[in-house]
Amino acid sequence: MKKFILFFAISLTILSCNSDDDAISNETTVVGSWKLIEVYLDPGDGSGDFEPVTSEKIVEFRANGSVLSNGSICQPSPAIGESTSGTYSTEELIIVSEDCVDTELDIQYRLDGNNLILNYPCIEACSEKYVRL
Template structure:
């Protein structure tokens, strides 16, 4: 009987540890990987802009855990730094200062919004 209780307690401890580890994923873990651009948002300033599907499937970004970015969805992007829960500072070749993007990761979906005068944005799907 005591063995069963110990096994049950051990199982519960492992279960809660696994749940906590999933919640405690770092932003780098969530961002890491290859992302395909699926939609873009452009607004001329009247607030009526909508996300539209991308017709070509060649635009992508690759976020490395070390902070490097590869890909062609953000021209000249070299590396990034997570500044808080909603912002990334992305260094771009030729710029003297990083560009602050808003971001949101939801499972296999990523949304990036550059600091535009009008609404603008990009949506990505994680590639396997």
């Protein structure tokens, strides 16, 4: 009987241990500030690749579902100055901005390791790559 109680106590202890794997870390959430580091523009033949850019463009995803940028989030561009804002959906992985009058299509985003990729609705593939600040 003592062995059974000891076995039960050890089993209960092992099963009651928490795993930190269930917690969402900063590295798996889009919330935070991101700096533009590369732009991808495909010429139409599949030969495009991400190219480094020198830019101070920042995109900030806030916990309340809003997204802000010191540059345009409507099209891939390293330029700053034209501030834009919008909202994002963590379920659909899209950004929607009323500031984007030229396009009615949503901007798709995804996390790729420590990078944020924005995929724009272009005829040929075009994207921006950001690094977390």
